[in-house]
Amino acid sequence: SQTIHQWPATLVQPVGSPLSLECTVEGTSNPNLYWYRQAAGRGLQLLFYSVGIGQISSEVPQNLSASRPQDRQFILSSKKLLLSDSGFYLCAWSGLAQETQYFGPGTRLLVL
């Protein structure tokens, strides 16, 4: 069966520090991968999605970037965090030509 991992689970970072969140998927090949953010009391906003290694599409302009160095690895990064980057970050995957996305456990990021 497929599983999706995210780490760390919680992160507290000072403003201006770098960020790296990692997501890996097991049990499937060539997944579509996604990064979402949920701000406090809000819905889920799609940040990035990837249909293959090195292929990244950005949905909203922001202080973040994403990379996919391996088929089942998706990384969310920032060079300098802002206070507004605080939130709950979720990674998700879907099979090719499949609409249903499956989410990881999430990372809670607090920027102080």
Place this chain on the structure above:
Amino acid sequence: DQQVKQNSPSLSVQEGRISILNCDYTNSMFDYFLWYKKYPAEGPTFLISISSIKDKNEDGRFTVFLNKSAKHLSLHIVPSQPGDSAVYFCAATPSAAGNKLTFGGGTRVLVKP
């Protein structure tokens, strides 16, 4: 511009009764719809979905209804259980658009024992 809206931010229901969650959308290109359940500090869990070629899909206690002409869908939970207390998100996608989901803002459900 919110393309998917859940106009009720919260819902309280007695255990054993029916929970009805509503979702409206504006984009006519959406043709596949999903419901997710989310507990605090956890990732959303997929519950049930429906394609625009259907008007109803049922899975155990969960039934989703789709009214394409009204651009409206609803999730019925019968009977409601205390473990159903969570935030529920509806999501929509035009199937041809790389599986990008657009989510509503969520409805918090509280099932009282």
